[in-house]
Structures are given as C-alpha cells and as structure tokens.
Amino acid sequence: MKFTDQFRFVRQNMKKNKTRLFMTVLATAMGCTFLIVLASVGFGLQKSIVDQMVVDRMVTAIDIYGIESENEVDRVIGAKNIEYLRSVDHVKAVTYRNYVQQPLNPTVDGAAASSNGTVNVDFDAETKAGFGLSSGRLPQKPDEVVIGFNIRETREGASEGEGNKPKADTPPAKEWLGKVMSLQVRQLAEDGTEQTATIPVTIVGISEKPSREWETDTFVYIGNEILTRIESFTQTQWGAMLLPADKDNPDSANGNQPLGLQDPRQYNSVQAIADGANHVKGIAEEIREKGYYSHSIANELKQVNLVFLIMKIGLGFVGTIAVLIASIGIFNTMTMAVTERAQDIGIMKAIGAHPSTIRRIFLLESSMIGLLGAIIGTAVAYVISIAVNIGLPLVIEGFMEERVPEDFIFSLIPPYLAAIAFLISLGVALLSGSRPAKRATRIDVLRALRRDI
Amino acid sequence: MIEMIQVNHQFAIGKKGKERVVPVLHDIDLHVKQGEIVAIVGRSGSGKSTLLNLMSGYIRPTSGTIRVADQEVTSLSEGEWANFRLAHLGFMFQSFQLIPSMTAFENAELPLVLKGIGVTQRKKRVMELLEQVGVAEYAGHYPGELSGGQQQRVSVARSLILNPPIVLADEPTGSLDSDNERQLLSLIQHLNQDRGTTFVLITHDEQVASIAHRTVSLKDGYLLNADKKEGIFAHEIH
Numbered sequence: 001m002k003f004t005d006q007f008r009f010v011r012q013n014m015k016k017n018k019t020r021l022f023m024t025v026l027a028t029a030m031g032c033t034f035l036i037v038l039a040s041v042g043f044g045l046q047k048s049i050v051d052q053m054v055v056d057r058m059v060t061a062i063d064i065y066g067i068e069s070e071n072e073v074d075r076v077i078g079a080k081n082i083e084y085l086r087s088v089d090h091v092k093a094v095t096y097r098n099y100v101q102q103p104l105n106p107t108v109d110g111a112a113a114s115s116n117g118t119v120n121v122d123f124d125a126e127t128k129a130g131f132g133l134s135s136g137r138l139p140q141k142p143d144e145v146v147i148g149f150n151i152r153e154t155r156e157g158a159s160e161g162e163g164n165k166p167k168a169d170t171p172p173a174k175e176w177l178g179k180v181m182s183l184q185v186r187q188l189a190e191d192g193t194e195q196t197a198t199i200p201v202t203i204v205g206i207s208e209k210p211s212r213e214w215e216t217d218t219f220v221y222i223g224n225e226i227l228t229r230i231e232s233f234t235q236t237q238w239g240a241m242l243l244p245a246d247k248d249n250p251d252s253a254n255g256n257q258p259l260g261l262q263d264p265r266q267y268n269s270v271q272a273i274a275d276g277a278n279h280v281k282g283i284a285e286e287i288r289e290k291g292y293y294s295h296s297i298a299n300e301l302k303q304v305n306l307v308f309l310i311m312k313i314g315l316g317f318v319g320t321i322a323v324l325i326a327s328i329g330i331f332n333t334m335t336m337a338v339t340e341r342a343q344d345i346g347i348m349k350a351i352g353a354h355p356s357t358i359r360r361i362f363l364l365e366s367s368m369i370g371l372l373g374a375i376i377g378t379a380v381a382y383v384i385s386i387a388v389n390i391g392l393p394l395v396i397e398g399f400m401e402e403r404v405p406e407d408f409i410f411s412l413i414p415p416y417l418a419a420i421a422f423l424i425s426l427g428v429a430l431l432s433g434s435r436p437a438k439r440a441t442r443i444d445v446l447r448a449l450r451r452d453i
Numbered sequence: 454m455i456e457m458i459q460v461n462h463q464f465a466i467g468k469k470g471k472e473r474v475v476p477v478l479h480d481i482d483l484h485v486k487q488g489e490i491v492a493i494v495g496r497s498g499s500g501k502s503t504l505l506n507l508m509s510g511y512i513r514p515t516s517g518t519i520r521v522a523d524q525e526v527t528s529l530s531e532g533e534w535a536n537f538r539l540a541h542l543g544f545m546f547q548s549f550q551l552i553p554s555m556t557a558f559e560n561a562e563l564p565l566v567l568k569g570i571g572v573t574q575r576k577k578r579v580m581e582l583l584e585q586v587g588v589a590e591y592a593g594h595y596p597g598e599l600s601g602g603q604q605q606r607v608s609v610a611r612s613l614i615l616n617p618p619i620v621l622a623d624e625p626t627g628s629l630d631s632d633n634e635r636q637l638l639s640l641i642q643h644l645n646q647d648r649g650t651t652f653v654l655i656t657h658d659e660q661v662a663s664i665a666h667r668t669v670s671l672k673d674g675y676l677l678n679a680d681k682k683e684g685i686f687a688h689e690i691h
Contacts, residue, residue: 005566012554344552350511351611352539353567354532445511449550 001357010365013337021369024333028373029380031326032425035319036381036413037388039421042312044389044412050304052405059277059298061129062284064270068291076266081292085272088286090279093128097121097269100230101240101258104183106220108176108203113151118183118220120227120238129273132208135174139204142225145181146205148217149173173206181220187234188242197233201226213406231261323424326373327432334366334436338443345440346448355441362437363430370429374422381418385411454619454651455485455508460517462503477503478674481517487618488649490641492656492665499671501655505623508653509542510534522618539568543612543650547624549604551596551611557583557603558592561610568615582610586640602633609640619651620644626661638664 014021064085066075077096085094100118107113123131123139131138134149153170183199207217222230230239240258259265272287272294274280280298287294338345345358388411393404460481465472478500485491495501506512507519510526519527522541529537538544551560558579565575583589586606588599596604605628612620625641626634642664644650654661662668670677 001567002569005569016554344554347550347552348563348567349535350509350538350550351544351564351567352535352542354535356532357535357567446506449546449548 001353001360006357006361006364009361010368013341013361013365014368016340017337020333020336024329024369025372025376027326027329028323028370028425028429029377031319031323032374032377032421033381033384034322035316035424036378036417036421037384037411038315038319039312039417040381040385040411040413042308042315043414043417044385044409046305046308046312047412048405048408048410049308050301051407053297053300053304059296059301060274060280062272062274062280062287062294062296064272064287065293065295068293077268077270078264078266082267082270084290085270085287085292088272088283090275090283091272092275093125093273095122095125095129095269095271095273096267098227098238098267100222100227101236101238102186102234104185104220104230104239106184107182108179113147113181113220114153114218115148115151115220116218118222120224121221123223125273129271133205134208136177136203136205139223141202142223143201144204144223145201145226146207146221147173147176147181147203148207148219148221149209150216151218151220152176153216153218176203177206179203183220183226183230185230185233185239186241187236188244192244199226199229236260237263237265319421320424323421323428326425327428330366330369330429330432331436333369334362334433335439337365338362338436338440341440342443343448345443346445349443350445350449358441359437362440363433366429366433366437367426369433370426373429374425377425378418378422381421382413385413454487454489454522455483455653456518456520457481457483457504457507458518458520460507460514460519462500462507462512463515476674478507478514481676483669483676485651485653487651488645489667490645490652490654490665492654492662492668493671494656494662494668495671497657500674501671502623504671505621505653505655509544509621510538539564539615541617541619543615543617543620545605545608545612545620545622545625547627549596549601549608549628551604551607553596556593556595557588557599557607560596560607561614563611564615578614579610582614583607586610587636601628602630602636605629605633605637609637613644613650616648617650619653621653623655624657625654626656626658634658634660 064077064081066077067081069075082094082096085091098120100120104115104118105112106115106118121131127138131146133146136146139145150173152173152175179202180200181203183201185197185199186194187197189195201220201222207219207221210217227239231237234240234242236242236258237260238258243257272283274283277298280296284294284296284299345353348358349355389409392410393408396402396404460478460483461476462478463474463476465474467473481504483504493501493504503512507514508521510529514527517527518525521537524537526534526537544550551557552563555563561583562575562579565578570578580589580592583592583606586609588603588606588610591599591603591607596607599607605625609625612622620641622641626637629637638661641652641654645652652665654665656662
C-alpha cells in the first residue's frame with residue numbers, strides 16, 4: 001500500500017471524530033508548549049546572565065594579575081614575564097594596556113578631544129587578539145593611532161560654551177579618520193621650566209562602541225613607536241613628568257621621581273589570549289604552576305553553565321511529564337479508534353491487508369496527532385516567549401518598581417530546543433500509538449466479519 | 454487448484470484451562486480443479502463455513518494439508534497469507550462486508566489500493582468493473598445508500614478487481630431476492646466461462662448449487678460422497 005493511500009486513509013479516519021481529535025491535539029500541543037516554555041526560561045536566564053558576564057570580555061582571555069613572590073617588586077609583570085607568556089603553548093597573543101602618565105591634550109584641527117588618557121598597546125598582539133573597531137583599521141605605520149569611540153563627546157559642547165550637549169548631537173568620531181592629531185608632551189627641564197614637544201599622529205581607527213550604556217571610551221591608543229618618541233623626550237618610563245624639586249629640601253623629590261628608561265618595566269592589564277576556549281583551562285593551569293596569578297571568565301562560565309544545565313534538565317523533565325500526560329490522551333484516542341474500526345480492519349484483513357499495513361496506518365494516525373500538536377505547541381510557545389519578554393519587564397517595572405536591564409531576556413527558544421520538543425512530542429505520540437496499532441493487527445478476521453467485536 | 458488432504462479441525466470452547474474440544478471437520482479430502490464451480494452444501498453446523506475459512510486462511514487446520522494454487526498454505530504466516538490472498542483469492546460474503554465509511558468506488562478499489570496500484574489505473578479498472586456489474590452510477594454512494602443487491606454487486610466487483618483465479622463465496626445470495634440472486638448466479642457463470650475463474654460456493658440454496666459443476670455435501674463435519682450432483686439435497690432433506 002502506497003504512503004499517499006495510507007495518508008488518505010488516515011485523513012478520512014481523523015475526520016470521523018473531529019471533537020475527539022481536536023481535544024487530543026490540544027492536549028499534545030499544551031504539553032509541547034509547556035515543555036518548550038519551561039525550558040526556554042532556563043535558556044533565557046542563562047543567556048542574559050552569561051551575556052552580562054562576558055560583555056567586553058573574551059572567553060579566550062586570561063587576565064594575569066601578577067606573579068607569586070616574597071619580594072613585592074618581583075610580583076609585577078615585566079618584559080620577561082610577557083616573553084614567557086608568549087611562549088606558552090596555545091597562547092596566540094599577550095596584550096597589555098599601559099597608561100601614558102601625563103595628559104597629552106590631543107587636538108585635531110585645533111579642536112580639543114575629550115580624551116581622558118593615552119594608552120600604549122601592542123598592536124601586533126591586538127591584531128591577533130581581535131581589537132574591536134567600529135570603523136577604520138589598526139595602525140600599520142609607526143605614527144598611526146586608534147581613538148576611542150566617545151572621544152568627541154562632552155567637550156565639543158563645552159568648547160562652544162554651551163555646556164554638555166546631548167550625546168545625539170555629538171559628531172561621530174569616525175569623521176576624524178585620516179586626520180592628524182597633535183599630542184603635547186611636557187617635561188620639566190633641570191632649571192624647573194616646563195618644556196613641550198608636539199607629536200603629530202594620524203588617526204586610522206575608531207574603537208568599538210562600549211557595550212554598556214554608562215561606559216565611554218575616550219582613550220587614544222598608541223603603539224610602541226609613539227611611546228618611544230614620548231619617552232625619549234621625557235626620559236622617563238611611560239612619559240611620566242619629573243617632580244619639581246623642593247626649594248627647602250632639594251633631595252626630597254629624588255626618592256619619588258618616576259622610573260627611568262633603564263629601570264625594569266611594569267606592564268598593566270596583561271591578558272594572555274588562548275587560540276581556543278578549550279585551551280584556556282590548560283594555559284591557566286600551566287602558568288599557575290609557574291606562580292602567575294590569573295583569572296579567566298571561562299572558569300566562571302563553566303560553573304554558571306553547569307548550574308543552568310541542571311536547571312534546564314530539571315525544567316525539561318517537568319515539561320516532558322506534561323507531554324507524557326498528553327500521551328495518555330493519544331493512547332486513549334487511538335484505542336477508541338481501533339475499537340470503533342475493528343470491523344473495517346477485519347474486512348481489510350479478510351481481503352488481503354498485510355498486518356504491517358494496518359499497523360502503519362494507525363502509527364501514521366498517532367504521529368499525525370503528535371505532529372499537529374507539536375506544530376501548534378511550538379508556534380504557541382514562540383508567541384508566549386515573545387509575550388513574556390515584552391510583558392514581564394513591564395510588569396516588574398509597574399508593580400515592583402524595579403528596572404530590568406536592557407536586553408535582558410526571560411525566555412529564549414533556540415532552534416534546537418524547538419526541534420527537541422518537536423521530536424519528544426512526535427516520539428511520545430508514536431509510542432502511545434504503538435500499542436493500539438499492534439492491537440489492530442491482532443484483530444480476529446472472523447470475529448470482525450461476524451461483527452461481534 | 455485447491456487440494457485438502459486429511460484435514461481435521463476442532464475448536465476449543467470454554468474458559469482458559471477448562472476448555473472443551475469440539476471437533477468440526479473430520480478427515481476432509483477435497484480436490485477442486487481449475488475452472489470448476491464447486492458448491493458445498495450441508496445443514497447449519499455441518500462445517501461448511503469452517504471449510505471455507507480454512508481455504509481462506511482465516512483459521513488453521515488442526516491437522517492435514519491444504520494446497521491452494523499449487524502452494525502449501527497450511528504453514529503460511531499471517532503476513533504471507535495476506536499477500537497470498539491478494540494474489541490468488543477473491544471473496545464474496547453473505548452480508549457483503551463493505552466498509553460503511555467508504556463509497557462504492559472506494560470499497561471496490563480497496564484490493565487495488567492494498568496492492569499499491571496507481572490512482573489512474575485504479576480508477577479505470579474500478580469504473581469498468583462497476584459498469585460490468587451494473588452499479589457504475591452508484592460509485593459515489595455509501596453502502597448505507599444502496600440496496601442489498603447493489604451492495605452485493607459492489608462486493609462482487611471488489612472480489613474480482615484483481616482478477617483472482619479463485620473466488621470463495623460464503624452464501625453469496627443469502628441476502629438477495631430472487632431477481633438479484635438470478636443475476637448474480639448468471640454473473641458467476643459468465644466469469645467462470647469467460648475467465649476460467651474457479652468458484653467455491655457455500656450455500657443452502659438449491660438454485661445456487663444448480664450452477665455448480667460439482668456439489669459436495671458435508672454432514673456433521675464429514676464429507677459425503679460428492680461426485681454425483683443429483684440427489685444430494687434430497688439426501689439432506691430426508
């Protein structure tokens with residue numbers, strides 16, 4: 001018997017008792033919806049919380065805070081440590097952020113930028129780590145720099161004497177792409193007078209917009225070549241200015257003067273970037289053995305994800321119980337259908353219907369019920385999920401006077417969750433129909449023909 | 454065409470564990486040749502229907518061998534019997550056994566559907582046969598909307614739709630008036646002559662038996678001397 005004919009049979013049979021069919025499909029759909037919506041809460045909360053954790057942080061990054069040592073001076077990360085970290089297996093780059101220790105008052109076309117600092121980075125390492133740019137590119141020449149996304153905010157208005165303008169009116173930083181920025185480096189001469197040098201640099205990139213609303217990036221990112229030019233003028237590490245000598249006690253400033261170029265360097269905000277999230281643990285263990293203090297978001301994520309995995313399994317289990325309850329309805333419907341059609345089945349068997357054909361027809365019918373229930377249930381689950389994500393923050397704000405973070409989602413249905421729920425509903429429907437289908441194949445022809453079933 | 458050798462059959466009745474065995478057929482030896490119309494007659498309870506059910510595979514003999522269309526069928530599985538029925542047998546029932554939720558057309562085409570024949574071929578074949586048995590105009594009617602004679606014609610169309618070499622008929626005229634009975638018997642004779650179809654007819658009716666080439670009689674599960682057509686009914690009556 002062809003599949004199309006089996007399908008036609010099933011459709012004819014299903015039309016015989018539409019109310020019963022409707023109720024069975026409804027029960028299956030409700031079970032499927034319940035399963036998806038429950039699990040989607042686990043997925044939604046996990047995503048929102050993990051997103052909050054990893055925003056601006058790479059899961060492949062390992063923060064290095066220092067190195068174990070009895071001597072305080074030796075706890076800081078120096079050039080040798082950077083070299084070691086670069087040599088560790090599966091570390092693709094080591095990045096750092098070192099602040100130039102004086103304001104360079106950057107200007108472009110005579111307009112002051114609202115920069116709150118200049119940061120020295122290793123652009124070769126940043127290229128490998130994936131420095132986030134909103135426009136432009138990373139520097140390729142010694143005099144090229146990247147500027148922060150918000151570098152033109154606030155001070156533009158202030159310079160025009162209008163106070164801080166709303167951010168919407170601030171011209172975008174990318175308008176400065178390709179322009180020359182002047183950096184003013186100052187240093188005290190031996191006679192105590194302040195001397196200034198201007199370093200022209202070219203803006204080639206704009207950093208990524210900070211993901212958190214309250215964050216701003218107004219830094220100027222410079223490479224090692226520009227830092228060298230600054231330091232050659234100041235003759236101090238990180239361009240720090242010398243302290244003026246106290247007239248009464250000329251020796252007082254000497255002990256607190258900034259480090260000179262010959263002194264060992266200290267690197268800040270050091271990160272080792274792994275070439276894959278699966279290598280983070282191994283790298284962290286290896287450098288921990290060498291005495292490095294480190295922390296990785298991957299460690300936190302692992303624990304959080306484990307908690308949510310358990311939560312999702314629990315919610316999915318509760319949801320599956322709902323589908324199993326719905327399966328009782330399918331079993332009942334199919335058993336009734338077999339009983340009602342016993343004579344028809346007997347006649348079909350009497351003229352040559354194969355038992356497997358009879359079984360397939362009933363299995364097809366129960367799977368059709370499961371399929372209809374799963375389709376409707378999945379569609380309703382998506383609608384509920386959207387409604388929850390829109391409605392719940394409003395309810396929380398309205399009744400609890402708490403503000404839900406922007407982009408926080410309570411319910412998330414990844415395609416594979418819908419697919420799993422779909423398969424569970426279909427599988428349970430098939431399982432529910434299997435016993436009645438088997439019963440149908442065992443109907444006695446003679447009893448059916450005598451109509452005494 | 455059909456060969457029954459030393460076939461015995463008995464039913465077990467009563468509750469499980471306390472069954473009582475009731476013998477129904479004893480040492481049946483029956484040979485039906487190809488193209489023959491054989492009538493099996495006998496009183497109620499003589500075992501006629503059981504004999505036909507054994508030939509149909511609805512029940513299995515307690516002992517003995519049955520061969521149908523040169524195939525030993527005694528040991529066939531249920532699935533094999535299903536395929537065998539579709540390939541070799543047509544069935545006519547006293548109470549027509551049409552499926553009420555299907556139209557006359559759908560009932561007649563059922564064996565073709567089970568055999569997996571395509572829609573176009575099915576439609577052509579069914580309409581030809583319904584035309585032949587005189588109910589083409591009722592093709593779209595449900596059994597409940599047809600008279601007994603019309604229903605039996607649809608049932609006949611269903612039994613012949615796959616051109617089976619053997620047709621087993623259990624009281625085929627039992628629910629028909631004399632006019633419809635006459636027409637059905639004429640159709641059976643026609644099919645036998647034109648196509649060489651073998652018919653085994655179970656009947657109480659002397660008129661039905663009269664079209665048979667050979668009549669065999671059953672009494673209390675025993676097959677009586679069946680070679681002579683004449684006198685069997687007289688023997689049964691007395």
